[in-house]
Amino acid sequence: MKRRAGATFSLSPRNGAAMLDALIIGAGPAGLTAALYLARYRRTVRVIHDGRSRLLWVPRSRNVPGFPDGIVGRDLVAKMSEHAELYGAEIEEGRVVGLAELGERGGFAARLTSGELVEARGVILATGVDTARARLDAGDHDSAVQAGTLRYCPICDGYEHRREKVAVLGSDKHGAAEAMFLRQYTSDVTLIPKAYVDLSDAQRAELADSDVKILEGQLTRLEARGEAVFVSLSGETSARRFDVIYPAFGSTPRSELAAMLGPVTDRNGCLPTSAYLDGLTPGVYAAGDVIEGLDQISVAIGHGAMAATRLHNWLRETDGHVMDARR
Ligand SMILES: Cc1cc2nc3c(=O)[nH]c(=O)nc-3n(C[C@H](O)[C@H](O)[C@H](O)COP(=O)(O)OP(=O)(O)OC[C@H]3O[C@@H](n4cnc5c(N)ncnc54)[C@H](O)[C@@H]3O)c2cc1C
Numbered sequence: 001m002k003r004r005a006g007a008t009f010s011l012s013p014r015n016g017a018a019m020l021d022a023l024i025i026g027a028g029p030a031g032l033t034a035a036l037y038l039a040r041y042r043r044t045v046r047v048i049h050d051g052r053s054r055l056l057w058v059p060r061s062r063n064v065p066g067f068p069d070g071i072v073g074r075d076l077v078a079k080m081s082e083h084a085e086l087y088g089a090e091i092e093e094g095r096v097v098g099l100a101e102l103g104e105r106g107g108f109a110a111r112l113t114s115g116e117l118v119e120a121r122g123v124i125l126a127t128g129v130d131t132a133r134a135r136l137d138a139g140d141h142d143s144a145v146q147a148g149t150l151r152y153c154p155i156c157d158g159y160e161h162r163r164e165k166v167a168v169l170g171s172d173k174h175g176a177a178e179a180m181f182l183r184q185y186t187s188d189v190t191l192i193p194k195a196y197v198d199l200s201d202a203q204r205a206e207l208a209d210s211d212v213k214i215l216e217g218q219l220t221r222l223e224a225r226g227e228a229v230f231v232s233l234s235g236e237t238s239a240r241r242f243d244v245i246y247p248a249f250g251s252t253p254r255s256e257l258a259a260m261l262g263p264v265t266d267r268n269g270c271l272p273t274s275a276y277l278d279g280l281t282p283g284v285y286a287a288g289d290v291i292e293g294l295d296q297i298s299v300a301i302g303h304g305a306m307a308a309t310r311l312h313n314w315l316r317e318t319d320g321h322v323m324d325a326r327r
Helices: 029-040 073-086 141-147 154-161 173-182 201-209 256-261 297-318
Strands: 020-025 045-049 090-093 096-101 108-112 117-125 129-131 165-169 188-192 219-225 228-233 240-242 244-247 251-253 284-286
Touching: 020 029, 020 108, 020 297, 029 045, 029 073, 029 297, 045 117, 073 090, 096 256, 117 297, 141 219, 154 173, 165 173, 165 228, 165 240, 173 188, 173 201, 228 244, 256 284, 284 297
Parallel strands: 020 045, 020 117, 045 090, 117 284, 165 188, 165 244
Antiparallel strands: 096 108, 108 117, 129 251, 219 228, 228 240
């Protein structure tokens, strides 16, 4: 992985605050798991988050192991926060806008929008991704997500829509792949273009073979009403009703803080899969959706545990608290 020189801050933290062992940026399943592990390794840990975990959107997840009746995303965040705090992790809301190495002194400084500087020997970036949201012409976006009529993750909840009338919004390869994926749950899947269909003849043929319908008109109105979503297309007189719609507009990794330290992200802005194991630069690890891979709660939890353990062992090594294998 290529690296370039990172930024440095010359300011000191306010109130002469002591340097933390670990600063975790992000309070989703990745960051909160890392906080729990590090706190139980008896490290001083602070979690800073800007309240935008995607887990807070999840109406009820049914694929988190150990919760056969499902768990509401907000409740899982609350339970995971409580668990980490029980062992001494501090969790607080704030937005980190700068991250830099401290140079000679070692460690890192994070700058918050409030102007506060937080210093830590190690950092875990668990900053997730930004999902591109659908814009509704009528009805409330968040209520539709809670009602399960507007969905963003076929892997997470496609199972809930077996034998229903499902639409995928997005007419490129990405939308087509989601439509094909959802086809295993229901025979009624329709791909709807936002503006026009951007698929090759071969891709269209593949969709036709799988009985995925493609609508050719231009989307003019998207409305969430009660237990359904209604889609109007140019040239049509009445809206089409679907039980659920999956916008397939992709997401953007929140990797801007990693970029400030120098490590290079891939062309989609994702951090490399090795980031939870080998780190991005000594003392900095990443975990969860911000890393290239399967964007799932269980994966984020696994990354968080690994990143925390790697950081803990790196701190032990730095302090000479590991057995010298040569003796
Ligand atoms: C509608 C929906 C339903 C889903 N359903 C499921 C499901 O059923 N099962 C499943 O496994 N997965 C599901 N997912 C995916 C799951 O929510 C994510 O995989 C998971 O939340 C990723 O965890 P994370 O900790 O990596 O990131 P997130 O949970 O997104 O947390 C990122 C954290 O970083 C913080 N942050 C980022 N940048 C900064 C900054 N500069 N300063 C401060 N804080 C910052 C945010 O505030 C947030 O706390 C769903 C996602 C959506 C959108």
